[in-house]
Amino acid sequence: MQRLIEGVHWFRREEFGRYQELFERLAREGQRPHTLFITCSDSRVLAELVTHSKPGDLFVVKNVGNIVAPFAAAGSANSTAAAIEFAIAVLGVSDIVVCGHTQCGAMEALLHGRAEIAGLPHLRAWLEVAAPVRGLIERNYAHLTDPQARLTAAAEENVLFALENLRGYPVVAQRLAVGAVRLHGWCFKIATAEMFAYEPKSNQFLLVTEMALPGTG
Ligand code: ZN
Numbered sequence: 001m002q003r004l005i006e007g008v009h010w011f012r013r014e015e016f017g018r019y020q021e022l023f024e025r026l027a028r029e030g031q032r033p034h035t036l037f038i039t040c041s042d043s044r045v046l047a048e049l050v051t052h053s054k055p056g057d058l059f060v061v062k063n064v065g066n067i068v069a070p071f072a073a074a075g076s077a078n079s080t081a082a083a084i085e086f087a088i089a090v091l092g093v094s095d096i097v098v099c100g101h102t103q104c105g106a107m108e109a110l111l112h113g114r115a116e117i118a119g120l121p122h123l124r125a126w127l128e129v130a131a132p133v134r135g136l137i138e139r140n141y142a143h144l145t146d147p148q149a150r151l152t153a154a155a156e157e158n159v160l161f162a163l164e165n166l167r168g169y170p171v172v173a174q175r176l177a178v179g180a181v182r183l184h185g186w187c188f189k190i191a192t193a194e195m196f197a198y199e200p201k202s203n204q205f206l207l208v209t210e211m212a213l214p215g216t217g
Contacts, residue, residue: 019055026056033059036087038080038162039099040066040106044190047099059087065106066098068162069129071169081169088171088181096172098162099186099195100155107154110134133158152187156205159185160198 016023033056037047041062048058061083074081087093100107109117110127111134117123137154144150163183166172175181185198187205196205 022055031056033057033091033093035095035097036093037097038066040101040104045101045188050193059091064126066100067130068165070165084169085171095182097184097186098159099188100159101188102152102190104155107151111154130158133161156187
């Protein structure tokens, strides 16, 4: 905790000056983020850092495994579903990114189960939302013998599962129909900080270069 407190002071002293005007304007005018960024709670995945974003740019939702539940299954107490509705209908974001990552502990628990989550009912139930991803990996990726490769495949399939579910949210579907929002599936490789984006044409995750990538619609 002492580290956090020292960090707060360091930021105010050393960094805040660079952002002061921006923070003041954001406080005065409110936020108008361009992107809803849904990613994993994993401490190694920092949306703003790896996209070089500033305060006010991203509306970030972090949850265990960057899972988006199907609209019908989200229930009335699903904070990710609430954030999706808010970001689309109130903030009017133009883009939604779902960003998974390599070495995701949530994907590992989803694929293999873990003794340590056996007695954790909320966590188990949350991961079960992505059970279709487990089924897909078992059916279509049996040829992958490298456990890390299977984990990456699960992270990617989980991103596509989330995008599919997003399309089922009425607020998203309405804006997709008029071209007012674009969906993007990304996967972050922790060891190299490389970002891969889903390209529907090749049905693959391709390294993000400086070329603009179209959304998946
Ligand atoms: Zn994760």
